[in-house]
Amino acid sequence: MSDKLESYLEEISHFLSGKDEREEILADIRAHILEKSAASAEGAATAGTPDDAAIERAIAAFGPARRVAERYLDQSRPIIAPAYKRFLFRYTTLLFAFHVLLTVFGVIFKKDFVLFPFVFMPRLGVIEALMYLPTAFLTDLGIVTLVLYIITQSGKDIRLPWPKFAVDINEVKPPVLAERIFIGIAAFIMLGITDFLVYLFIKHGSVFFVNLDLKNLKPLFMPAAGQRLSLILIAMFATSTMALFIKIITKSRWVDIISDVVSLGLIGLVLTQPFENLFAVHIEERLIPKIRYGIKFLLLFIAVMITIDLIKNIVILSRRKLAQTR
């Protein structure tokens, strides 16, 4: 028996499932290829006995192994039914949003969150949280895929719930001139603020002060903390400024997504700042816990807003990608 034929059948076998069925399919293909190559050998010197070249031609005519195997596989029921494909992105986005929120809570409050047996969110630092999120995304995607797979395989017509707040995929249109002018003005204002902050930082080593007397500014924070927080604030403004400038030419959601992710990372960095010995001015002892919680609440609120925007942008992008691939 030709080695070429056996290795071809072996390759097809690799893609097929079910031992008995596989053997039957391979027997069919083997019989056909031998028959065809023998027929082509008739009249030749090897009359009726297929040689390697004839077998090779018959194999080539039968087609690549994977394609052949796919023809035998049952394609009547896909892994996820087309009607449920859009829910893969929708539900993954929702689940991931929930994960991101829990992560933000975990980072801010430095506590474990347990919702046995569904959620275990250990206490995370900012870096750990940033490393954790991609893993969480893949897990969410896997869970949603599994659920949709089970629904598809059940063969039942299940109406999956989805709230009406879904955004329109046609929401993203190229910026018109008026929009460009508006975004341009906003970008220049932001650039002005960023430049002013950089100027203050270079001259005074901080951008946080307790008074507005430019000739005699008194810093709000201790030098090291002030420097760190100032750089983070400048980075936030610079990110928004760059995003606005890019949005003059394009309204790609990627710009918003990257800007949101960077902003969330920067807020995370702010949250890692120890509160002890932070202020360079005297603050009454009893006020310090209130200020601490006030700042945390404010940062949390900003983080939640950015997260909502991030989720919204991911949903729009996913839906547009899905619409394009249909």
Add this chain to the structure above:
Amino acid sequence: MTEKERTEQDIGSLETEMNRGFLHILVLALLEKDTYGYAMVKHMETLGYTVEENTLYPLLRRLEKNGWISSKWDLSEDRPRKFYGITAQGRSLRAALLDVWKNQNRVLDQVTKEIRHV
């Protein structure tokens, strides 16, 4: 890609879709007399119809699974051959499919005539 190439590609993919149903009827018709896969391919070629081998065999398998055709190996020759033949259930299916096809043909004929008169 030129307009002509795109049209040819479109025709190719639509033809594949149209062939799917046609091939079912054709195979069920050919199997009135027991025959094996390679002989069917050659027979179709003599009729002016080329079938991809890797389409025919999976189709035969599906038809057999559904009980519309049956098969048995013939080991009496030098090479083993798997002979297929239509079942009673397959004949009923073939008759129904031929009715569908005839009706589609009639509709198309009618529409084509109407177009000519416009």
